[in-house]
Amino acid sequence: MASTKSVCVRAGTPADSAAITGLQEAGFGMRYGSDESEFRGGTFPVERSLVAVEGDRIVGHTVDRTMTITVPGDRTVRACGVSGVAVAPTHRRRGILRELYRAQHARTEADGLPLTVFTASEGTIYGRFGYEVAVLATSIAIDTRRVEFRSTTPDPGGVTLETLADSVARIREIYQRWQTVTAGAQVRPDAEWDLLFADVERHRQGATTLFVLLHADGYALYRRSRRENRDIASVRELRALTCDAHAALWRVLLGLDLVDTVEAEIAEDDPLGYLLTDPRTVRLTHRGDTLWARVMxxxxxxxxxxxxxxxxxxxxxxxxxxxxxxxxxxxxxxxxxxxxxxxxxxxxxxxxxxxxxxxxxxxxxxxxxxxxxxxxxxxxxxxxxxxxxxxxxxxxxxxxx
Known part of the structure; x- marks a missing residue:
């Protein structure tokens, strides 16, 4: 497909799987757990990989899948979602990533997709290829000991504590309703749902398995942990379709027993701070990109x-x-x-x-x-x-x- 000096870019095959895994582990500084093996390749099949090869060694990689993403106006668009972008640390600054993206973009154009999107681990690399931050999010930490809701904040109730196993169908249904009205949100494939509900060890980072809060129009998934002598509830995912569902879920989260801090990632226009008497209680810990996009x-x-x-x-x-x-x-x-x-x-x-x-x-x-x-x-x-x-x-x- 393309070459740069002694390196060529070709389509991946199942025989490349082990080498691709090793390259990604080295590139992203982690190890996949044994409990993830059955899910690997489900969302991004190896047959959709592009690999940069020097001799018989894989030194670069990308993989893609076609995604359905909601755009302004509650419409959807088909887009190329790119993942697993990595170059071996021994082969940096040789133009390998550029050649991978040339091949990746040629494939996307051949597929007739008007957008390419991805989530990025670094922010300085992709502008040269025509990408820009397209979705932002804010990470927050809330000291629950200081939380007081305004007298005008509703207390709708309707939230139940459920098990993850019993909540699969309702969570998927709520997410689908939320996704269709939220720009930037993608249809979640079955393989990605399976990985979420498997709740693999690596994703916990030392915390508990997932707890589930359900409302007719929303849900929250969270974990519990203890760090620096504080009891933490970390929200893995919160989706609310209505203001009542949003308020009801946050009332439960911020009222959890034996929790000093609730951590979460919220949208740029989330009204959480306006529900509380002291908006400073919602302390911003990080603001950054969650999705990059390129118009093809x-x-x-x-x-x-x-x-x-x-x-x-x-x-x-x-x-x-x-x-x-x-x-x-x-x-x-x-x-x-x-x-x-x-x-x-x-x-x-x-x-x-x-x-x-x-x-x-x-x-x-x-x-x-x-x-x-x-x-x-x-x-x-x-x-x-x-x-x-x-x-x-x-x-x-x-x-x-």
Missing amino acids: DVPAALTARTYRADLDTVVAVHDPFREAGGNFALRIRDGIAECEPTTRSPILAFDINVLGGLYFGAHRASTFAAAHRITVEDPAALRAFDAAFTTDRAPQLGWAF
């Missing part, structure tokens, strides 16, 4: 989602890595977009990364412009573009891959 086909991607305002403009998209750029006429009426290549002069210009950052609604066009990443001479044109791409809710990642 500008017209196909832009016409797949809906928009908040009408727009008639021409954008110049620069793609330094592939050939997806060009000048495009973008016309939006009543939320629906038409987009096609044009010879007209552009009104706004930017690298293709910017479209990935704007696509799910995590960022504002005006912010990119302030950072000199969108070129536009007419402030009114920027305001119109900004208004069209703005979304009602912050996007959220469905499941990490």
